[in-house]
Amino acid sequence: MDSDVRADVGLGRRSPTARTRVVVADRNVITRVGIRSILERNAGMAVVAEATSYEAALDAVDEHGPDVLIIDLDLGDDTTRGLKLCEEITDRFPATKILVLANTLSEMIVIEALRRGANGYLCKDDVKADELGKGVRAVQEGDTVLGRGVGSLIAHGLGSTRGSAERLTTREIEVIKAVGQGLSNKQIAQELFISESTVKFHLQNTSKKLNAKRRAEIVHKATAAGLI
Amino acid sequence: MDSDVRADVGLGRRSPTARTRVVVADRNVITRVGIRSILERNAGMAVVAEATSYEAALDAVDEHGPDVLIIDLDLGDDTTRGLKLCEEITDRFPATKILVLANTLSEMIVIEALRRGANGYLCKDDVKADELGKGVRAVQEGDTVLGRGVGSLIAHGLGSTRGSAERLTTREIEVIKAVGQGLSNKQIAQELFISESTVKFHLQNTSKKLNAKRRAEIVHKATAAGLI
DNA sequence: TGTCTTACTAGCCGTTTGGATAGGTGTCAA
């Protein structure tokens, strides 16, 4: 295993002072190198540290006090810890702005991330090289940055009186995970020490929240959103 | 929009002759830059073209005749076209080796890719920086490269007498997609102009192939595998 | 203190599903 945090290896310094200092948190080397390369070559910024876990990201921000933290919410098993991290960074290091760089585009997650202090949300597959630097610069200056599609997505979500944008409770996510593993309500009930009726109830709520008609659709949406 | 194909912009040439020439096909700029950066800086290879679509990848291979094509199967809406592309490249340009660099790790897709001519299969989230260069070199020299986890995955799959490694038919995928949209068997039957019994039949087959107990699990596995 | 809201729990009843089995067609290659 690589170590979780690695310090700046000093690739091509250009402007000596007042450079935007960035920490990148992503488990994927290729992405880290790509971001570093784009920001350092084209945008004249400095990637001062990289992290591949939530803890490491927190440590890195603590140690380097960067202007911007670029984070992929998908660092561990579930997205919830990434969201938690946004909260924590905002709380403990308010000077560091957070730019989420996500793999998936899910209304629910975008809204959660913004609610918990993220200053921007870009989708990896959609960003162009120059947009990354611009996005970092913009969040650094206090703007909120939403990538192509992200803005309209949440506008749409907020427009609809209710439904899709609501967050799932931990219990609901547990139930959905179990459903995705092919367990029956009875089995889920046993696993979670609740009655079968309760399992059904949770599923009904999630289908409303996710605007899904059946459990299979719930699982599909939750999987696509990276929740399970 | 960027153009689909862009020629080598000549970043840092080092060894003048006999360098491994690579074409990268991935819709994600960050990944492309990351791969280019890793291969050119650390492995002394040349990325001679980038592509962001299947057609462009084919064109680029035709035009540049690279030693290795690095491809993300997830270039378009579904993975099937990426698999088709492996077949086509192997067929028309046998001198170009194919290294699949995937987001997801699915037994079925790994096996399909190898069956259709891919020479290696690495998982983006698992590769370390040096492994990428080594992998490219290895496939170029005729080896088959399977990333961490990939090998054991398919070994496991081949070990089990039957089941998981079988490929889904187009009809089966259509049915699964519909299930993932929350349709009932009856609705699916109407949509596909077949009887409800047939829908159930297809689902029974897919659950055997995917080794899933219920439709929700089928959808989960198929979604996670990028099939729907 | 009373009222609201939210998460969680539960039972009832009709519909949908899954599993096992047993067939039918058309196509393609050995």
Added chain:
DNA sequence: TTGACACCTATCCAAACGGCTAGTAAGACA
């Protein structure tokens, strides 16, 4: 021609699911 394969249809019955209604516990707020 004979398989092999994808695709289609059907029936039976137990099990699972979805929709509805309703109660409890905890926290927020006026």
